[in-house]
Amino acid sequence: xxxxxxxxxxxxxxxxxxxxxxxxxxxxxxxxxxxxxxxxxxxxxxxxxxxxxxxxxxxxxxxxxxxxxxxxxxxxxxxxxxxxxxxxxxxxxxxxxxxxxxxxxxxxxxxxxxxxxxxxxxxxxxxxxxxxxxxxxxxxxxxxxxxxxxxxxxxxxxxxxxxxxxxxxxxxxxxxxxxxxxxxx
Amino acid sequence: xxxxxxxxxxxxxxxxxxxxxxxxxxxxxxxxxxxxxxxxxxxxxxxxxxxxxxxxxxxxxxxxxxxxxxxxxxxxxxxxxxxxxxxxxxxxxxxxxxxxxxxxxxxxxxxxxxxxxxxxxxxxxxxxxxxxxxxxxxxxxxxxxxxxxxxxxxxxxxxxxxxxxxxxxxxxxxxxxxxxxxxxxxxxxxxxxxxxxxxxxxxxxxxxxxxxxxxxxxxxxxxxxxxxxxxxxxxxxxxxxxxxxxxxxxxxxxxxxxxxxxxxxxxxxxxxxxxxxxxxxxxxxxxxxxxxxxxxxxxxxxxxxxxxxxxxxxxxxxxxxxxxxxxxxxxxxxxxxxxxxxxxxxxxxxxxxxxxxxxxxxxxxxxxxxxxxxxxxxxxxxxxxxxxxxxxxxxxxxxxxxxxxxxxxxxxxxxxxxxxxxxxxxxxxxxxxxxxxxxxxxxxxxxxxxx
Ligand SMILES: Cc1cc2nc3c(=O)[nH]c(=O)nc-3n(C[C@H](O)[C@H](O)[C@H](O)COP(=O)(O)O)c2cc1C
Ligand code: SF4
Ligand code: FES
Numbered sequence: 001x002x003x004x005x006x007x008x009x010x011x012x013x014x015x016x017x018x019x020x021x022x023x024x025x026x027x028x029x030x031x032x033x034x035x036x037x038x039x040x041x042x043x044x045x046x047x048x049x050x051x052x053x054x055x056x057x058x059x060x061x062x063x064x065x066x067x068x069x070x071x072x073x074x075x076x077x078x079x080x081x082x083x084x085x086x087x088x089x090x091x092x093x094x095x096x097x098x099x100x101x102x103x104x105x106x107x108x109x110x111x112x113x114x115x116x117x118x119x120x121x122x123x124x125x126x127x128x129x130x131x132x133x134x135x136x137x138x139x140x141x142x143x144x145x146x147x148x149x150x151x152x153x154x155x156x157x158x159x160x161x162x163x164x165x166x167x168x169x170x171x172x173x174x175x176x177x178x179x180x181x182x183x184x185x
Numbered sequence: 186x187x188x189x190x191x192x193x194x195x196x197x198x199x200x201x202x203x204x205x206x207x208x209x210x211x212x213x214x215x216x217x218x219x220x221x222x223x224x225x226x227x228x229x230x231x232x233x234x235x236x237x238x239x240x241x242x243x244x245x246x247x248x249x250x251x252x253x254x255x256x257x258x259x260x261x262x263x264x265x266x267x268x269x270x271x272x273x274x275x276x277x278x279x280x281x282x283x284x285x286x287x288x289x290x291x292x293x294x295x296x297x298x299x300x301x302x303x304x305x306x307x308x309x310x311x312x313x314x315x316x317x318x319x320x321x322x323x324x325x326x327x328x329x330x331x332x333x334x335x336x337x338x339x340x341x342x343x344x345x346x347x348x349x350x351x352x353x354x355x356x357x358x359x360x361x362x363x364x365x366x367x368x369x370x371x372x373x374x375x376x377x378x379x380x381x382x383x384x385x386x387x388x389x390x391x392x393x394x395x396x397x398x399x400x401x402x403x404x405x406x407x408x409x410x411x412x413x414x415x416x417x418x419x420x421x422x423x424x425x426x427x428x429x430x431x432x433x434x435x436x437x438x439x440x441x442x443x444x445x446x447x448x449x450x451x452x453x454x455x456x457x458x459x460x461x462x463x464x465x466x467x468x469x470x471x472x473x474x475x476x477x478x479x480x481x482x483x484x485x486x487x488x489x490x491x492x493x494x495x496x497x498x499x500x501x502x503x504x505x506x507x508x509x510x511x512x513x514x515x516x517x518x519x520x521x522x523x524x525x526x527x528x529x530x531x532x533x534x535x536x537x538x539x540x541x542x543x544x545x546x547x548x549x550x551x552x553x554x555x556x557x558x559x560x561x562x563x564x565x566x567x568x569x570x571x572x573x574x575x576x577x578x579x580x581x582x583x584x585x586x587x588x589x590x591x592x593x594x595x596x597x598x599x600x601x602x603x604x605x606x607x608x609x610x611x612x613x614x615x616x617x618x619x620x621x622x623x624x625x626x627x628x629x630x631x632x633x634x635x636x
Contacts, residue, residue, distance in 0.1 A: 033346050038367070040368035041368045044349065048351065083353065084310070084350070084353050085352035086310045087351055087352075098311075101529075103468075103529045104472075104513075106529050107429070107515060107517060108431075139352070140354060140536060140537065143269050143270070143274065143278045143309070145273050145513070146275060146427060146428060146429040148429065155313045155314050
């Protein structure tokens with residue numbers, strides 16, 4: 001429960017938030033899907049967009065902008081954002097590595113993979129490297145159990161991982177140095 | 186080669202696109218239903234097929250559909266459950282990635298049968314890449330007139346929307362899913378009222394799994410009776426099984442229900458046998474179903490060969506049986522530690538409990554903590570009975586079945602592998618090494634307990 005119930009921070013990385021024009025258009029398209037008076041249904045999809053527009057995490061300012069856009073009370077947005085594990089309520093690195101730790105992946109070596117990543121990056125799950133490049137996050141079954149151990153970074157799944165493969169991945173990501181979001185196409 | 190019904194054409198080139206899909210008979214069920222059948226007749230075929238929900242509970246689909254309330258002037262909804270978060274399950278993803286139009290076609294035919302003009306696919310947020318594939322398929326189908334206004338001139342309208350979640354196992358539970366689709370926390374609702382009466386936006390709603398809706402396509406094409414000829418007894422048709430763990434050939438397999446378990450786990454057509462020295466245990470239907478020793482997976486307590494079917498897998502009840510569940514199959518070799526695995530399961534349920542009911546919220550936390558100390562070599566002899574007691578107090582005392590799902594893996598692990606739990610108390614130094622059984626496999630002191 002820890003990640004979910006973590007208090008919403010008001011001090012970290014505070015900066016103003018405003019949707020870009022393209023994001024706003026996408027939000028309006030989403031809202032139009034639902035019946036009259038049911039625009040709250042767009043909340044989760046819009047939080048994904050806001051998170052991608054805010055360096056991969058939901059600040060209070062970002063959540064307040066979502067509340068305003070949907071005409072919701074702020075608490076309605078906070079309580080949803082804090083329930084779902086894909087929403088980060090604290091600043092994260094350029095890349096969030098979501099490593100699956102659930103039983104079927106464990107049977108195929110996820111404990112060892114996580115231990116390797118902790119050592120390589122010098123951080124524990126939930127932490128970000130000093131250079132702001134990587135956040136390590138452990139997550140539950142991602143529907144990739146036959147090709148575990150695995151991790152998700154942005155929209156991409158990296159499967160059948162070995163120590164060598166994950167080392168190569170880290171090097172590639174570091175060289176590219178471009179934020180990966182879940183909403184990437 | 187066993188008969189494939191859903192995956193007959195899955196390896197054909199271009200099957201992911203509308204053109205390739207049409208070339209192999211795609212959207213015939215829509216033509217047949219909308220041009221030649223009344224909605225009730227489609228429901229009738231689904232009833233005759235004996236199709237049971239493929240999301241885990243195995244509830245007869247035709248019966249569920251016939252419960253749908255039809256008050257005048259109130260919209261009805263079809264919601265496809267593509268949350269697929271049950272550990273071990275990755276069959277829906279495979280289907281949606283490779284043959285997305287099969288789901289879209291099934292949704293058009295099913296929505297017609299139910300009288301729904303809006304349908305949603307609720308897909309877990311981590312599957313964003315799959316959502317894009319579905320959106321593309323929907324766009325193609327709409328452009329070709331399989332969706333939208335007045336489909337095939339029948340007067341039937343349908344819009345399909347893909348809704349992404351954001352990471353919460355509980356949103357696979359159908360009422361939590363509806364809450365989430367309404368933009369709220371995924372807290373399961375009290376039932377009744379059931380979704381068939383008050384579902385999405387308080388309107389009558391049918392929630393079905395991806396695979397269930399896909400199966401409607403062959404049922405309408407060939408007739409419910411033809412579909413019912415495949416399978417065994419009340420387990421009709423085929424089932425997608427996603428296989429993982431310590432097997433040689435992990436992957437998604439379409440099996441005819443009734444396939445012998447031995448053949449599934451050992452033949453090269455499916456799992457291909459053990460990856461490692463020997464099999465120890467099997468979880469055949471996702472993490473929520475009881476774990477059974479390998480021998481009890483192959484044969485029932487009465488010594489009969491066990492089959493991959495709803496009835497045979499649950500033969501022996503909780504004492505010696507398990508369940509088909511979602512078809513999330515995983516097998517353990519003898520390097521694995523059952524206590525460690527049980528702790529991992531418990532941690533999962535603790536993490537995923539929505540927190541509404543105390544027995545689940547507190548109980549899963551206790552299970553997690555006690556199992557952690559056993560596995561880390563800090564356990565006490567009385568912990569095993571304590572675990573038993575906690576799981577008993579969760580089961581049956583909660584709003585939704587997540588509580589039961591957290592209790593069963595613990596109960597079955599203690600029932601069948603009690604000696605491994607005892608070893609953790611008597612060999613506390615040894616089990617501090619996380620790979621203890623990989624270095625020195627655990628040898629059973631006695632036959633597995635089956636009573
Ligand atoms: C905790 C929990 C998680 C569930 N997760 C899923 C899921 O990921 N996918 C699914 O189809 N059904 C899931 N179910 C079952 C659904 O509640 C529901 O029974 C199912 O979607 C109905 O469709 P079906 O009859 O076609 O199987 C879950 C149930 C529970 C209690
Ligand atoms: S059983 Fe657990 S997950 Fe289900 S409603 Fe109760 S607290 Fe929530
Ligand atoms: S357990 Fe890791 S993807 Fe399923």
